[in-house]
Amino acid sequence: MALIRAFELRAQEMYQRAKIGGYCHLNLGEEATVVGLMSALRAKDYLFANYRVHGYAITRGLDPGEVMAELFGRTDGVSGGWGGSMHLFDEGVRLMGGYGIVGGQLPPATGAALAIDYEQKADDKSDAVMCLLGDGTTAIGAFHESLNIAGLWNLPIVYVIINNGLGMGTTVDASSAEPDLYKRGAAYRIPSTRVDGNDPDTVRKAAEKALKSAREDRRPYLLETTSERLKGHSVVDPAKYRTDEENKELKENDPVPLYRSTLIKSRAMTKKQAQEIDDEAERIVDDAVAFADKSPSPKPEQLFDNDYSTAVAGAPKQMPGDPLITF
Amino acid sequence: MAVISYRQALHDTLRAEMTRDEKVLLLGEEIGKFEGSYKITAGLLDEFGPKRVRDTPIAENGFAGVGIGAAMLGLRPVVEFMTLNFSVLAFDQIVNHASKIYTMFGGQTAIPIVFRTPGGGGQQLGATHSQNIEVWYAHLPGLKVVAPSNPADAKALLTTSIRDNDPVLFLENLGLYNTKGEVPDDGPEVPIGRAAVAREGTDLTVIAYSRGVNVAVGVADELAKDGVSVEVIDLRSLRPLDRETFCKSVRKTTRAVVMEDDWLSYGVGAEIAASVQEGAFDYLDAPVRRVAAAEISLPYAKPLESAALPGADALRKVIREQLDATGMRSKS
Numbered sequence: 001m002a003l004i005r006a007f008e009l010r011a012q013e014m015y016q017r018a019k020i021g022g023y024c025h026l027n028l029g030e031e032a033t034v035v036g037l038m039s040a041l042r043a044k045d046y047l048f049a050n051y052r053v054h055g056y057a058i059t060r061g062l063d064p065g066e067v068m069a070e071l072f073g074r075t076d077g078v079s080g081g082w083g084g085s086m087h088l089f090d091e092g093v094r095l096m097g098g099y100g101i102v103g104g105q106l107p108p109a110t111g112a113a114l115a116i117d118y119e120q121k122a123d124d125k126s127d128a129v130m131c132l133l134g135d136g137t138t139a140i141g142a143f144h145e146s147l148n149i150a151g152l153w154n155l156p157i158v159y160v161i162i163n164n165g166l167g168m169g170t171t172v173d174a175s176s177a178e179p180d181l182y183k184r185g186a187a188y189r190i191p192s193t194r195v196d197g198n199d200p201d202t203v204r205k206a207a208e209k210a211l212k213s214a215r216e217d218r219r220p221y222l223l224e225t226t227s228e229r230l231k232g233h234s235v236v237d238p239a240k241y242r243t244d245e246e247n248k249e250l251k252e253n254d255p256v257p258l259y260r261s262t263l264i265k266s267r268a269m270t271k272k273q274a275q276e277i278d279d280e281a282e283r284i285v286d287d288a289v290a291f292a293d294k295s296p297s298p299k300p301e302q303l304f305d306n307d308y309s310t311a312v313a314g315a316p317k318q319m320p321g322d323p324l325i326t327f
Numbered sequence: 328m329a330v331i332s333y334r335q336a337l338h339d340t341l342r343a344e345m346t347r348d349e350k351v352l353l354l355g356e357e358i359g360k361f362e363g364s365y366k367i368t369a370g371l372l373d374e375f376g377p378k379r380v381r382d383t384p385i386a387e388n389g390f391a392g393v394g395i396g397a398a399m400l401g402l403r404p405v406v407e408f409m410t411l412n413f414s415v416l417a418f419d420q421i422v423n424h425a426s427k428i429y430t431m432f433g434g435q436t437a438i439p440i441v442f443r444t445p446g447g448g449g450q451q452l453g454a455t456h457s458q459n460i461e462v463w464y465a466h467l468p469g470l471k472v473v474a475p476s477n478p479a480d481a482k483a484l485l486t487t488s489i490r491d492n493d494p495v496l497f498l499e500n501l502g503l504y505n506t507k508g509e510v511p512d513d514g515p516e517v518p519i520g521r522a523a524v525a526r527e528g529t530d531l532t533v534i535a536y537s538r539g540v541n542v543a544v545g546v547a548d549e550l551a552k553d554g555v556s557v558e559v560i561d562l563r564s565l566r567p568l569d570r571e572t573f574c575k576s577v578r579k580t581t582r583a584v585v586m587e588d589d590w591l592s593y594g595v596g597a598e599i600a601a602s603v604q605e606g607a608f609d610y611l612d613a614p615v616r617r618v619a620a621a622e623i624s625l626p627y628a629k630p631l632e633s634a635a636l637p638g639a640d641a642l643r644k645v646i647r648e649q650l651d652a653t654g655m656r657s658k659s
């Protein structure tokens with residue numbers, strides 16, 4: 001949690017210093033959810049995420065330097081500089097991508113679960129898929145289409161609604177006719193529950209139960225976690241739609257200091273150890289930035305390196321201004 | 328070498344590829360019990376079972392994306408859309424995901440998927456069911472778009488498409504399903520991105536694809552009786568587009584006409600005319616002409632629909648005008 005916090009604050013700073021371009025959506029305020037979910041996944045499980053993906057990538061085991069390098073658009077980035085903040089991908093840790101189109105990840109995640117079902121028996125050893133989405137995404141047709149198919153075909157997938165209360169500036173009650181989002185599982189006979197996303201232990205337990213149901217019973221599961229986005233929708237959003245009172249409450253419910261004091265109070269950790277963890281997180285993030293800074297930018301000559309997986313006759317590879325036909 | 332229909336060639340190929348490779352599975356509406364709206368998948372559910380021939384709910388975006396995710400994990404799904412018109416519902420998954428994932432994630436994960444779908448107007452189905460919108464997909468880098476015009480190519484190109492590691496939009500044509508032709512048992516491979524000379528000629532080149540190729544060959548055979556020699560190029564792939572082959576032909580014949588089923592503005596013909604201009608300008612004896620659908624949402628009433636769709640009459644007229652304008656008088 002400390003590392004995600006440090007990473008995201010630094011990402012914000014790097015964006016403000018124009019090292020990072022495009023959109024940049026942070027997990028600030030969602031650290032407990034991220035850690036709870038990721039600690040429940042096994043190494044062989046597949047993760048499909050939306051565009052708010054930095055914390056998940058790091059917690060899933062990706063090198064923070066390579067994640068930062070992707071945000072910087074460098075060759076050592078996890079997607080080679082092609083994806084940026086929203087499109088982190090690494091097959092090695094089975095992070096099957098962050099997706100910038102709201103709801104776009106839902107059908108492919110469901111298809112990944114189909115592939116698992118196609119090749120593996122339903123038992124404790126089988127893999128599972130976790131698909132993350134925001135509260136606002138439950139209004140998209142792909143949500144309905146995917147859950148219906150997963151329920152119909154008994155696929156090993158856990159959909160997690162990260163309910164941070166807002167889709168950009170729109171509250172859940174203003175976008176969903178059923179604001180108890182987890183209840184939507186009932187429409188597809190998919191078991192579902194809502195848990196406090198500010199408590200990593202609760203999230204982990206719920207996610208483990210959901211994943212077990214997916215891999216052993218081949219029943220998809222719909223898990224809703226409640227937390228709050230500490231800042232705006234993306235780095236450039238000043239979140240003016242929030243009142244002073246709401247901002248005060250956000251601070252009081254901030255899961256990072258809350259969990260830290262819980263651990264200290266229960267003597268699981270000393271104050272000194274907490275400080276050491278924070279210091280270590282800062283060091284890792286310093287190194288990540290240094291690594292990203294040193295990584296070269298991709299060269300224009302590399303533009304067509306990833307156009308097709310199976311090379312094909314006649315694929316135009318001309319640069320703007322080049323003649324198309326040169327024979 | 329057997330003489331079989333375009334429909335049979337597609338069916339046989341699906342069956343052969345499913346037999347050859349267990350990772351090939353079919354997804355689509357009504358493809359199993361109902362045996363497919365156009366019966367391409369007839370009998371396959373019985374033979375391969377519901378695991379490999381999956382009837383999906385009416386959820387085009389959902390099942391197209393399910394295919395994409397399955398492909399990311401190594402399966403080779405062949406997704407059927409009842410018609411090209413309904414692929415519009417899956418536009419997000421095809422455009423934003425299938426065609427982008429390989430490039431956007433830095434070449435880390437391929438998407439070996441085929442989206443099969445019939446297109447083509449002329450069946451009196453009205454505006455929403457008669458659209459030739461292949462160019463919407465041909466515009467996209469990352470996706471391959473093929474459109475076979477005959478049974479042999481249907482077999483060869485479907486085989487290539489299923490074995491290809493990239494997403495392919497495989498465009499069939501309602502008007503071609505019953506057409507017959509010789510299909511070799513072990514045909515030559517037809518690579519994606521290579522056009523063919525469907526008929527040789529020396530006076531004028533018609534560049535066409537899918538149904539239009541047959542129309543063009545018919546007109547060319549007719550005109551041959553008048554001493555006019557028309558060469559017909561079958562594009563076979565709309566992306567990548569084999570510009571070399573048709574430019575080479577135009578350099579030889581010095582005249583070009585494009586035959587396309589889609590709408591004129593921003594259509595396939597616009598791309599081809601521009602490419603001919605770039606690759607054969609000095610050889611041209613006349614401006615490139617295009618024969619395309621009338622720019623109107625297609626009507627239901629037969630006389631109106633027929634008037635709107637390009638056919639042999641329109642093509643013949645344009646070829647004659649082309650020849651007349653360049654001093655090569657054709658008898659009429």
Ligand SMILES: Cc1ncc(C[n+]2csc(CCOP(=O)(O)OP(=O)(O)O)c2C)c(N)n1
Pocket residue numbers: 052100101102103133134135136137138162164166167168233
């Ligand atoms: C199809 C589509 N429509 C709109 C957008 C613009 N957009 C990006 S994020 C977002 C809000 C999504 O909110 P939510 O699902 O709650 O996720 P959160 O940002 O809270 O994590 C919108 C509308 C988009 N990216 N894709």
